[in-house]
Amino acid sequence: MISLAFWIETTFRSVGGLAAVLLPAGPIVYIFLFKMMSFMQSRLGPTEAGPAGTLQLIAEVGKWIQKEDIFPEKADRLIFAAAPFVVLASSFLLVLVVPFGPDAWFVNLDTGIYFALAVSSVSVIGILMAGWASASKYSMLGGLRAAAQLIAYELPLVLAVMGVVIQAGTLNMQDIVLAQAEGEIFGWGGIGNPFIITQFLGFVIFMIAMQAELTQPPFDMPVAESELVTGYLTEYSGIRFLLFFIGEFATAGVFGMIASVLFLGGWWVPGLDPDSNLFNIIGPGVMFAKVMGVMFLVFWFRFTYPRFREDQLQKLAWKVLIPLALLNIVFTGILKVVF
Amino acid sequence: MTAISDAEKLRQLGEQATEARMNVEIETEGMTLNLGPQHPATHGTLRIIAKLDGEQVVVAEPVMGYMHRGYEKLAEVRTYPQVTTLVNRIDWVGSFANETPFILAAEKLMEIEAPPRAQYIRTVLHEMSRIANVMLGIGDMGVQIGAVTPIFFAFRDREYVLNQIEAVTGGRFHPNFDRIGGLKDDLPAGWIQNTQNAMDKVLEFCDQIETLMYGNEIFQARTRGIGIIPKDVGLSYGVSGVNIRGSGVDWDVRRDNMPQGLVYDQVDWKVWTHPDGDCYSRMWVRLQEVREGAKIVQQLLKQIPAGPVMAKVPRIIKVPAGEAFVETENPLGVMGYYIVSKGDLNPYRVKIRTASFSNISITPWLLKGVFVPDIIAILGSLYFILGDIDR
Numbered sequence: 001m002i003s004l005a006f007w008i009e010t011t012f013r014s015v016g017g018l019a020a021v022l023l024p025a026g027p028i029v030y031i032f033l034f035k036m037m038s039f040m041q042s043r044l045g046p047t048e049a050g051p052a053g054t055l056q057l058i059a060e061v062g063k064w065i066q067k068e069d070i071f072p073e074k075a076d077r078l079i080f081a082a083a084p085f086v087v088l089a090s091s092f093l094l095v096l097v098v099p100f101g102p103d104a105w106f107v108n109l110d111t112g113i114y115f116a117l118a119v120s121s122v123s124v125i126g127i128l129m130a131g132w133a134s135a136s137k138y139s140m141l142g143g144l145r146a147a148a149q150l151i152a153y154e155l156p157l158v159l160a161v162m163g164v165v166i167q168a169g170t171l172n173m174q175d176i177v178l179a180q181a182e183g184e185i186f187g188w189g190g191i192g193n194p195f196i197i198t199q200f201l202g203f204v205i206f207m208i209a210m211q212a213e214l215t216q217p218p219f220d221m222p223v224a225e226s227e228l229v230t231g232y233l234t235e236y237s238g239i240r241f242l243l244f245f246i247g248e249f250a251t252a253g254v255f256g257m258i259a260s261v262l263f264l265g266g267w268w269v270p271g272l273d274p275d276s277n278l279f280n281i282i283g284p285g286v287m288f289a290k291v292m293g294v295m296f297l298v299f300w301f302r303f304t305y306p307r308f309r310e311d312q313l314q315k316l317a318w319k320v321l322i323p324l325a326l327l328n329i330v331f332t333g334i335l336k337v338v339f
Numbered sequence: 340m341t342a343i344s345d346a347e348k349l350r351q352l353g354e355q356a357t358e359a360r361m362n363v364e365i366e367t368e369g370m371t372l373n374l375g376p377q378h379p380a381t382h383g384t385l386r387i388i389a390k391l392d393g394e395q396v397v398v399a400e401p402v403m404g405y406m407h408r409g410y411e412k413l414a415e416v417r418t419y420p421q422v423t424t425l426v427n428r429i430d431w432v433g434s435f436a437n438e439t440p441f442i443l444a445a446e447k448l449m450e451i452e453a454p455p456r457a458q459y460i461r462t463v464l465h466e467m468s469r470i471a472n473v474m475l476g477i478g479d480m481g482v483q484i485g486a487v488t489p490i491f492f493a494f495r496d497r498e499y500v501l502n503q504i505e506a507v508t509g510g511r512f513h514p515n516f517d518r519i520g521g522l523k524d525d526l527p528a529g530w531i532q533n534t535q536n537a538m539d540k541v542l543e544f545c546d547q548i549e550t551l552m553y554g555n556e557i558f559q560a561r562t563r564g565i566g567i568i569p570k571d572v573g574l575s576y577g578v579s580g581v582n583i584r585g586s587g588v589d590w591d592v593r594r595d596n597m598p599q600g601l602v603y604d605q606v607d608w609k610v611w612t613h614p615d616g617d618c619y620s621r622m623w624v625r626l627q628e629v630r631e632g633a634k635i636v637q638q639l640l641k642q643i644p645a646g647p648v649m650a651k652v653p654r655i656i657k658v659p660a661g662e663a664f665v666e667t668e669n670p671l672g673v674m675g676y677y678i679v680s681k682g683d684l685n686p687y688r689v690k691i692r693t694a695s696f697s698n699i700s701i702t703p704w705l706l707k708g709v710f711v712p713d714i715i716a717i718l719g720s721l722y723f724i725l726g727d728i729d730r
Binding site for chain 2 (some may be wrong): 037040041042043137138141217218220221224226227228229303304305306307308309310311312
């Protein structure tokens with residue numbers, strides 16, 4: 001343990017929090033949205049801006065910043081202006097409880113995962129605000145669809161996490177990582193116990209619910225561009241659209257972090273002592289690699305599947321995912337008591 | 340004709356009932372959603388006014404005419420050879436097929452026949468424009484219901500077909516190649532082998548898209564049982580082509596009413612139908628259509644006879660007085676030209692029967708009671724081209 005003055009430590013943690021949200025968003029957009037999507041669709045993607053188009057994103061950001069920030073005539077100006085910030089704020093709140101190393105955490109809450117799942121719903125308010133304040137029918141439909149969808153998928157998300165919480169015996173994210181590092185599978189602790197192995201069903205449900213929470217296809221009805229133009233984003237332009245865009249992919253990155261903490265062992269890699277100081281340095285890198293792995297799955301589904309219809313989506317949540325998640329909890333509970 | 344009036348009556352009754360239910364029971368005001376004329380789902384300028392109850396459509400009315408270019412009237416002041424330039428732009432993704440029925444109608448009036456080689460090449464190009472068109476339609480259906488990948492596959496493999504059309508006609512989209520009495524030019528060297536290879540690519544695309552899209556559970560959930568067109572309703576609205584074959588009507592102009600000047604009777608092919616009549620069956624028949632088209636082209640290329648590509652026609656074409664109607668099976672459905680000639684350089688009157696216009700006329704009937712996402716799936720599966728509606 002290193003000891004620093006309180007204000008230095010706080011500054012480090014705040015800057016780290018900003019970086020943890022914003023830095024992965026760029027690579028995620030470039031690698032998956034630009035390059036992997038192009039590869040899957042047998043085209044090239046950006047090639048001109050920078051080596052292999054790496055600077056394309058900067059060009060796009062510049063384009064959005066210099067565009068006019070248009071307010072619709074009948075819009076509720078204050079709420080319309082505030083909505084993107086509410087959405088972005090939820091991803092900043094979300095990252096607070098994610099640990100990146102034994103000491104590299106922002107806030108070490110005992111109820112970490114509980115906090116994360118609670119604040120992840122804040123974005124619904126932002127989206128509803130955007131849909132309502134735009135004074136557009138497409139936005140309105142999109143906002144309502146988003147609200148219905150995000151609330152419906154909150155439940156399988158929470159229930160899928162329950163299995164992990166039962167197995168780890170704690171709600172603290174740091175302790176969940178340590179539980180995986182020090183765990184054993186039937187007495188063999190060679191690779192610890194990443195919960196993806198024992199909680200595979202939970203992982204699958206979590207991934208599906210996460211896809212829906214991120215409104216990525218096949219669950220992108222709120223922005224369904226062929227039906228609702230772009231849903232709640234229809235009336236946004238310029239920097240406010242950019243904020244929504246960053247919010248979307250930053251939240252994707254943060255959800256990837258939560259998934260890797262819960263199921264893939266977080267900042268820990270097998271074979272190393274989880275208490276060593278080394279992890280404060282390589283931890284963020286390990287996390288980044290694991291996040292990229294999770295994101296690969298998310299975007300793979302995104303580019304392969306068509307979009308569900310609203311009622312089919314609700315049916316999937318209430319009739320398939322929630323019963324499965326409950327079953328998972330029951331089995332985990334029984335096994336926890338037996339072993 | 341009772342089918343129409345009964346359906347009409349039912350429609351009106353249903354309309355009144357839903358209005359009454361909406362206003363009295365729920366006491367809410369319906370929302371009117373204006374899809375288009377600028378909307379990503381209509382790939383063109385079709386406008387659909389949908390009255391919604393929540394997300395359910397109460398009444399939907401298509402508004403056409405935003406792209407009307409007056410080709411029927413323009414044709415009256417053009418000479419016969421000039422008209423093909425206009426009609427190329429009707430269905431712009433399967434252009435060559437627009438020329439065929441017009442030229443055949445003019446030939447019928449002049450009582451001349453193109454040489455066999457020209458007839459074969461004409462049929463080949465007609466089928467190739469069908470393949471190019473329908474491939475895009477299949478890819479487009481993916482975009483309509485939220486999968487972006489299929490359309491890129493369609494664009495990629497359609498290029499092989501368009502390259503071959505360009506190699507022989509000089510135009511990718513607007514060939515303007517058909518002439519009264521034959522064709523403008525003969526085939527370039529090596530074209531036949533290259534086209535065979537391109538058709539192999541098309542068949543490969545069909546297999547790929549079948550596993551990527553048609554086998555996908557979400558695609559099936561989104562299209563099966565949605566937008567069902569019963570046989571008699573479809574026929575009474577004049578729905579034609581793939582859309583009516585998707586309802587189980589075994590009717591194909593290429594086989595049943597082949598106009599003189601095309602050689603579909605020389606090859607072995609099959610007319611596919613599907614009994615369900617929903618979005619999935621229409622898209623499924625469309626896929627088989629591409630496969631059959633590729634097979635027809637491959638067979639025809641093997642048996643193209645030698646000889647001239649142009650019959651003897653007078654230098655200045657005057658079509659004798661009379662009337663002629665010729666219809667062909669075009670990519671989007673049955674397309675027909677009704678030409679009235681008074682013996683001048685220009686046609687006296689041209690009436691164009693386009694497939695999309697009739698296909699889209701069923702939408703008010705079909706869209707009643709569906710959800711907003713299904714509007715898009717239904718429109719995508721009906722597959723229309725705006726130029727073909729408004730001409």
